[in-house]
Amino acid sequence: MNKEYLEQWLNVSESVNVQMPNEIFEDLSKAEFKSFNHKCFAYAYYYLICYIYRNALYGGKTDQYSQQNIINVFTSDKSSVSYITKSKGILDSMNYTKTTTDYPVSYYMDDGVLEFGLIKELRMKIPELEMNHSPRFFVKEPLKATARFDREDYTGTFYSFQNTHKLDVEDFIKIISDKRLGHVGLYIYGYISMMCDKYNNKFQITNAQLGDFVGCSERTMKKYTQRLEELNLVESTRIIYDKKQLDKVYSII
Incomplete structure:
Protein backbone atom coordinates (compact mmCIF):
# COMPACT_ATOMS: atom_id res chain seq x y z
CA MET A 1 0.00 0.00 0.00
CA ASN A 2 1.30 3.46 -0.84
CA LYS A 3 2.00 6.28 1.57
CA GLU A 4 -1.01 8.41 0.64
CA TYR A 5 -3.45 5.53 1.04
CA LEU A 6 -2.04 4.60 4.45
CA GLU A 7 -2.27 8.20 5.69
CA GLN A 8 -5.95 8.32 4.76
CA TRP A 9 -6.71 4.77 5.97
CA LEU A 10 -5.14 5.47 9.37
CA ASN A 11 -6.72 8.90 9.72
CA VAL A 12 -3.32 10.34 10.59
CA SER A 13 -4.41 13.96 10.98
CA GLU A 14 -6.88 13.16 13.77
CA SER A 15 -5.31 10.16 15.52
CA VAL A 16 -3.18 9.54 18.60
CA ASN A 17 0.20 7.79 18.56
CA VAL A 18 0.70 4.64 20.64
CA GLN A 19 3.51 3.23 22.76
CA MET A 20 4.99 -0.25 22.38
CA PRO A 21 6.04 -2.37 25.38
CA ASN A 22 9.81 -2.74 25.59
CA GLU A 23 9.51 -6.40 26.56
CA ILE A 24 8.03 -7.23 23.16
CA PHE A 25 11.49 -7.85 21.69
CA GLU A 26 12.40 -10.40 24.35
CA ASP A 27 8.95 -12.00 24.21
CA LEU A 28 9.03 -12.34 20.41
CA SER A 29 12.53 -13.84 20.56
CA LYS A 30 11.14 -16.68 22.71
CA ALA A 31 8.28 -17.52 20.33
CA GLU A 32 8.60 -20.10 17.56
CA PHE A 33 8.44 -18.19 14.29
CA LYS A 34 9.20 -19.78 10.96
CA SER A 35 11.63 -16.99 10.02
CA PHE A 36 13.14 -13.70 11.14
CA ASN A 37 10.79 -11.94 8.72
CA HIS A 38 7.78 -13.44 10.49
CA LYS A 39 9.04 -12.20 13.85
CA CYS A 40 9.30 -8.72 12.37
CA PHE A 41 5.82 -9.07 10.89
CA ALA A 42 4.41 -9.90 14.36
CA TYR A 43 5.93 -6.71 15.79
CA ALA A 44 4.58 -4.53 12.97
CA TYR A 45 1.17 -6.21 13.08
CA TYR A 46 0.90 -5.68 16.85
CA TYR A 47 1.73 -1.99 16.43
CA LEU A 48 -0.97 -1.59 13.82
CA ILE A 49 -3.75 -3.28 15.80
CA CYS A 50 -2.80 -1.16 18.84
CA TYR A 51 -3.08 1.99 16.75
CA ILE A 52 -6.40 1.05 15.15
CA TYR A 53 -7.90 -0.03 18.50
CA ARG A 54 -6.66 3.05 20.42
CA ASN A 55 -8.13 5.41 17.84
CA ALA A 56 -11.38 3.41 17.55
CA LEU A 57 -11.10 3.45 13.77
CA TYR A 58 -13.58 0.56 13.66
CA GLY A 59 -16.26 3.15 14.37
CA GLY A 60 -16.16 4.37 10.78
CA LYS A 61 -16.14 2.07 7.79
CA THR A 62 -15.54 -1.02 9.87
CA ASP A 63 -14.85 -3.45 7.02
CA GLN A 64 -11.82 -1.37 6.04
CA TYR A 65 -10.12 -2.69 9.17
CA SER A 66 -10.76 -6.37 8.62
CA GLN A 67 -7.92 -8.71 9.50
CA GLN A 68 -7.38 -9.35 5.81
CA ASN A 69 -6.87 -5.65 5.08
CA ILE A 70 -4.58 -5.20 8.08
CA ILE A 71 -2.41 -8.14 7.05
CA ASN A 72 -2.34 -6.91 3.44
CA VAL A 73 -0.37 -3.89 4.64
CA PHE A 74 2.57 -6.21 5.27
CA THR A 75 2.17 -9.22 2.99
CA SER A 76 0.16 -10.45 0.02
CA ASP A 77 0.34 -14.04 1.32
CA LYS A 78 -2.10 -14.12 4.23
CA SER A 79 -1.81 -17.88 4.65
CA SER A 80 1.92 -17.72 5.39
CA VAL A 81 1.36 -15.68 8.56
CA SER A 82 -2.01 -17.07 9.66
CA TYR A 83 -0.30 -19.17 12.36
CA ILE A 84 0.70 -15.85 13.96
CA THR A 85 -2.59 -13.96 13.72
CA LYS A 86 -5.32 -16.63 13.87
CA SER A 87 -7.42 -17.34 16.94
CA LYS A 88 -5.16 -19.16 19.41
CA GLY A 89 -2.19 -18.41 17.15
CA ILE A 90 1.20 -17.24 18.37
CA LEU A 91 0.18 -13.74 19.45
CA ASP A 92 -2.94 -15.02 21.20
CA SER A 93 -0.92 -17.72 22.98
CA MET A 94 1.61 -15.09 24.09
CA ASN A 95 -1.25 -13.10 25.66
CA TYR A 96 -0.50 -10.16 23.38
CA THR A 97 -3.81 -10.38 21.53
CA LYS A 98 -7.31 -11.69 22.00
CA THR A 99 -9.66 -12.56 19.17
CA THR A 100 -13.01 -10.84 19.74
CA THR A 101 -16.13 -9.59 17.97
CA ASP A 102 -16.50 -6.72 20.46
CA TYR A 103 -14.60 -3.68 19.25
CA PRO A 104 -14.37 0.04 20.12
CA VAL A 105 -16.44 2.47 18.06
CA SER A 106 -15.45 5.50 20.16
CA TYR A 107 -13.14 6.58 22.97
CA TYR A 108 -13.46 9.23 25.65
CA MET A 109 -11.88 10.39 28.90
CA ASP A 110 -13.67 9.69 32.21
CA ASP A 111 -12.03 11.50 35.15
CA GLY A 112 -8.80 11.54 33.19
CA VAL A 113 -8.93 7.81 32.37
CA LEU A 114 -9.20 6.56 28.80
CA GLU A 115 -12.37 4.56 28.17
CA PHE A 116 -13.79 2.90 25.06
CA GLY A 117 -17.34 2.70 23.78
CA LEU A 118 -17.74 -0.90 22.60
CA ILE A 119 -20.03 -2.12 19.84
CA LYS A 120 -21.89 -4.65 22.02
CA GLU A 121 -22.79 -1.94 24.51
CA LEU A 122 -24.02 0.25 21.67
CA ARG A 123 -26.16 -2.53 20.21
CA MET A 124 -27.78 -3.13 23.59
CA LYS A 125 -28.84 0.52 23.61
CA ILE A 126 -29.84 0.54 19.92
CA PRO A 127 -31.05 -3.00 19.03
CA GLU A 128 -32.01 -1.95 15.51
CA LEU A 129 -28.46 -0.79 14.74
CA GLU A 130 -27.33 -2.34 11.46
CA MET A 131 -23.93 -3.95 11.05
CA ASN A 132 -21.67 -2.30 8.49
CA HIS A 133 -19.48 -5.36 8.13
CA SER A 134 -19.57 -9.10 7.50
CA PRO A 135 -21.24 -11.26 10.20
CA ARG A 136 -17.89 -13.06 10.51
CA PHE A 137 -16.00 -9.85 11.26
CA PHE A 138 -13.63 -9.94 14.25
CA VAL A 139 -10.78 -7.87 15.61
CA LYS A 140 -7.68 -8.40 17.68
CA GLU A 141 -7.73 -6.71 21.06
CA PRO A 142 -4.16 -5.66 22.05
CA LEU A 143 -3.98 -7.06 25.57
CA LYS A 144 -0.65 -5.45 26.52
CA ALA A 145 -2.22 -2.09 25.74
CA THR A 146 -5.00 -2.48 28.32
CA ALA A 147 -3.69 -4.77 31.08
CA ARG A 148 0.05 -5.22 31.22
CA PHE A 149 1.16 -5.86 34.81
CA ASP A 150 -0.45 -8.80 36.61
CA ARG A 151 -3.23 -8.45 34.01
CA GLU A 152 -4.79 -5.63 36.00
CA ASP A 153 -7.00 -3.18 34.13
CA TYR A 154 -5.56 0.23 33.22
CA THR A 155 -1.93 -0.91 33.51
CA GLY A 156 -1.32 -1.33 29.77
CA THR A 157 0.55 0.90 27.34
CA PHE A 158 -2.58 2.96 26.66
CA TYR A 159 -2.38 4.12 30.29
CA SER A 160 1.24 3.91 31.41
CA PHE A 161 4.32 4.74 29.33
CA GLN A 162 6.68 3.06 31.80
CA ASN A 163 9.18 0.81 29.99
CA THR A 164 7.79 1.60 26.53
Missing part, protein backbone atom coordinates in the same frame (compact mmCIF):
# COMPACT_ATOMS: atom_id res chain seq x y z
CA HIS A 165 8.96 3.13 23.27
CA LYS A 166 6.94 5.34 20.95
CA LEU A 167 6.53 4.94 17.20
CA ASP A 168 4.98 7.93 15.46
CA VAL A 169 2.43 6.82 12.91
CA GLU A 170 4.07 9.05 10.29
CA ASP A 171 7.33 7.14 10.78
CA PHE A 172 5.44 3.84 10.69
CA ILE A 173 3.94 4.78 7.32
CA LYS A 174 7.25 6.03 5.93
CA ILE A 175 8.97 2.75 6.86
CA ILE A 176 6.20 0.33 5.90
CA SER A 177 5.60 1.97 2.52
CA ASP A 178 9.30 1.86 1.63
CA LYS A 179 10.03 -1.25 -0.45
CA ARG A 180 13.53 -1.57 1.02
CA LEU A 181 12.37 -1.46 4.64
CA GLY A 182 8.85 -2.84 5.26
CA HIS A 183 8.11 -4.67 8.50
CA VAL A 184 11.77 -5.76 8.92
CA GLY A 185 12.85 -2.14 8.80
CA LEU A 186 10.18 -1.24 11.33
CA TYR A 187 11.36 -3.94 13.74
CA ILE A 188 14.96 -2.71 13.55
CA TYR A 189 13.88 0.93 13.88
CA GLY A 190 11.72 0.05 16.89
CA TYR A 191 14.63 -1.68 18.62
CA ILE A 192 16.99 1.24 18.00
CA SER A 193 14.29 3.64 19.20
CA MET A 194 13.89 1.66 22.44
CA MET A 195 17.63 1.64 23.10
CA CYS A 196 17.98 5.33 22.29
CA ASP A 197 15.30 6.05 24.90
CA LYS A 198 17.39 4.17 27.45
CA TYR A 199 20.69 5.86 26.57
CA ASN A 200 19.72 9.50 26.12
CA ASN A 201 19.47 9.11 22.33
CA LYS A 202 23.05 7.83 22.02
CA PHE A 203 23.00 4.09 21.53
CA GLN A 204 26.54 2.73 21.06
CA ILE A 205 26.90 -0.67 19.36
CA THR A 206 28.39 -2.45 16.34
CA ASN A 207 26.19 -3.71 13.51
CA ALA A 208 27.29 -7.26 14.31
CA GLN A 209 26.17 -6.90 17.94
CA LEU A 210 22.94 -5.21 16.88
CA GLY A 211 22.24 -8.06 14.48
CA ASP A 212 22.81 -10.59 17.27
CA PHE A 213 20.33 -8.79 19.51
CA VAL A 214 17.51 -8.61 16.96
CA GLY A 215 18.23 -11.93 15.25
CA CYS A 216 19.73 -11.16 11.84
CA SER A 217 23.13 -11.05 10.16
CA GLU A 218 25.52 -8.09 10.24
CA ARG A 219 25.03 -7.71 6.50
CA THR A 220 21.25 -7.49 6.87
CA MET A 221 21.59 -4.99 9.70
CA LYS A 222 23.92 -2.80 7.66
CA LYS A 223 21.50 -2.79 4.72
CA TYR A 224 18.52 -1.72 6.81
CA THR A 225 20.28 0.83 9.01
CA GLN A 226 21.76 2.50 5.93
CA ARG A 227 18.29 2.85 4.45
CA LEU A 228 16.89 4.23 7.72
CA GLU A 229 19.64 6.85 7.64
CA GLU A 230 18.89 7.69 4.01
CA LEU A 231 15.29 8.45 5.00
CA ASN A 232 16.45 10.64 7.92
CA LEU A 233 14.86 8.40 10.52
CA VAL A 234 18.14 7.42 12.18
CA GLU A 235 21.59 8.94 12.22
CA SER A 236 24.88 7.47 13.32
CA THR A 237 28.41 8.56 14.09
CA ARG A 238 31.59 6.55 14.57
CA ILE A 239 33.71 6.57 17.68
CA ILE A 240 37.38 6.91 16.72
CA TYR A 241 40.04 5.66 19.13
CA ASP A 242 43.75 5.57 18.30
CA LYS A 243 42.89 6.45 14.66
CA LYS A 244 40.62 3.40 14.37
CA GLN A 245 36.86 3.54 13.78
CA LEU A 246 35.07 1.58 16.47
CA ASP A 247 31.42 1.30 17.48
CA LYS A 248 28.60 3.23 15.88
CA VAL A 249 26.50 5.58 18.00
CA TYR A 250 22.88 5.64 16.83
CA SER A 251 20.39 8.42 17.44
CA ILE A 252 16.74 8.81 16.50
CA ILE A 253 16.12 11.98 14.49
